Amino acid sequence: MNPFSELAFVTSVASPDQLPPPDAVEVAFSGRSNVGKSSAINAIAHRKRLAFVSKTPGRTQTINFFRSEDGTRLVDLPGYGFARVPQAMRASWEALMVGYLADRSCLCAIVLVMDSRHPLTPNDLQLLDWLRPELSRGKRLLVLLSKSDKLSRLEGIAVRRSVTELLSRRAIVGEVRLFSSLNGEGVDEARGLLEKWLLDAGLPASSIRNKEPPAKGRQAGGESALIGIKAARSGRRSGRRTNVRR
Ligand SMILES: Nc1nc2c(ncn2[C@@H]2O[C@H](COP(=O)(O)OP(=O)(O)OP(=O)(O)O)[C@@H](O)[C@H]2O)c(=O)[nH]1
Numbered sequence: 001m002n003p004f005s006e007l008a009f010v011t012s013v014a015s016p017d018q019l020p021p022p023d024a025v026e027v028a029f030s031g032r033s034n035v036g037k038s039s040a041i042n043a044i045a046h047r048k049r050l051a052f053v054s055k056t057p058g059r060t061q062t063i064n065f066f067r068s069e070d071g072t073r074l075v076d077l078p079g080y081g082f083a084r085v086p087q088a089m090r091a092s093w094e095a096l097m098v099g100y101l102a103d104r105s106c107l108c109a110i111v112l113v114m115d116s117r118h119p120l121t122p123n124d125l126q127l128l129d130w131l132r133p134e135l136s137r138g139k140r141l142l143v144l145l146s147k148s149d150k151l152s153r154l155e156g157i158a159v160r161r162s163v164t165e166l167l168s169r170r171a172i173v174g175e176v177r178l179f180s181s182l183n184g185e186g187v188d189e190a191r192g193l194l195e196k197w198l199l200d201a202g203l204p205a206s207s208i209r210n211k212e213p214p215a216k217g218r219q220a221g222g223e224s225a226l227i228g229i230k231a232a233r234s235g236r237r238s239g240r241r242t243n244v245r246r
């Protein structure tokens with residue numbers, strides 16, 4: 001049975017202090033605007049309109065939470081790198097995303113969605129490098145190379161290989177899969193990996209609730225993904241924030 005088919009929308013969050021308490025095990029979907037994050041959530045849940053999909057880049061502007069009865073949450077993050085929105089608006093979505101990723105004790109895995117035709121943009125690389133310490137502390141990474149239906153089989157093999165090699169060169173531990181929410185390539189595999197990781201992370205939710213510290217609101221600060229990432233790191237160095245699960 002698909003463990004994600006019973007997911008239901010919980011809440012939309014526009015600032016870090018509105019985040020729900022960390023009383024579930026979460027998997028977050030991140031990536032550039034318009035790469036197919038919301039579509040990937042729908043495909044994995046085998047639902048048509050759970051997360052909102054749009055042709056217009058920058059559609060998901062809040063953090064959207066979808067929860068299942070067993071204490072699992074899939075989290076749809078706002079996209080980054082969309083040039084055609086005002087800088088201030090972009091900065092606020094990106095700060096929201098980085099703030100969430102930097103300080104979420106119940107986050108067990110990050111799905112980085114990249115368009116298989118244009119993977120590894122500077123922002124993707126920056127996010128990957130920034131995630132490396134979290135991954136070495138046990139968080140999982142699944143890279144989905146989306147819209148693989150637009151590639152030939154050989155192109156798909158080549159892009160998966162080159163992304164896998166890049167992760168290895170940068171000492172980033174993660175799984176890389178071709179993915180299409182249109183023709184279903186990689187969907188079952190992605191679902192299986194996430195299910196396994198969530199189980200490894202310690203479901204059921206009742207046991208998690210007893211262990212998690214209370215949620216702490218925290219502003220990531222900053223004017224862009226770059227600045228947001230720097231702010232999150234320097235906050236960590238100065239010891240201001242420490243509740244990421246080790
Ligand atoms: N061909 C193809 N199109 C896709 C696929 N996944 C998503 N799309 C299309 O890409 C566009 C963006 O999809 P979304 O799922 O809304 O992308 P997103 O990353 O959530 O976008 P933002 O919320 O704006 O950051 C839509 O027109 C989708 O129909 C795919 O696997 N193949």
Ligand SMILES: [Mg+2]
Binds near residue numbers: 039052053060
């Ligand atoms: Mg979206």
